Amino acid sequence: GAVVSQHPSRVICKSGTSVKIECRSLDFQATTMFWYRQFPKQSLMLMATSNEGSKATYEQGVEKDKFLINHASLTLSTLTVTSAHPEDSSFYICSARDRPGQLNTEAFFGQGTRLTVV
């Protein structure tokens, strides 16, 4: 099946610095990718929808200036956590559905990125 690759899997950064997370669709083109955040023992919460060649759509309560999303190609979306603070520590997961715009698609997830801000 389709594969979504996410990098890095784990990152520790100092408070105030920025961290970039990459999400790649390896064998299909993804005009749309999704970014989720998961706190310990909680569900996946959608942060934003990343659209290739246009601005991302953010969910209510998610700061677009803090979580910068760039979807410059059909296989790569990046999430940059700017000026990270300890409360941003979480598990970030990207997802893409194959054959965007078509029916009967599946959603595939990256391996996740564990961000720890110290």
Next chain:
Amino acid sequence: GENVEQHPSTLSVQEGDSAVIKCTYSDSASNYFPWYKQELGKGPQLIIDIRSNVGEKKDQRIAVTLNKTAKHFSLHITETQPEDSAVYFCAASINSGNTPLVFGKGTRLSVIA
């Protein structure tokens, strides 16, 4: 928007017994219902899904049922094994590649040997 409720939040079963997890959804437009297994520190892995044109789907020890009238769907795992222990999430969405999934809160399944 869509809202997905999942029960129970935790479930312990003896090895070999069956496990059932139930979800309800609110948006009648949703027509795609996948189930994911998530192990610690990893991303969710799709284990089975069902679309609204069928009422039941089975894959070896795993089955999913869907009742569109009542807006609920269930995951059934038979002959559970210790390696089935994980967190399971149900999700719902419109069957389109541009639509995100809405997840339930998850069920932590423990299979006791």
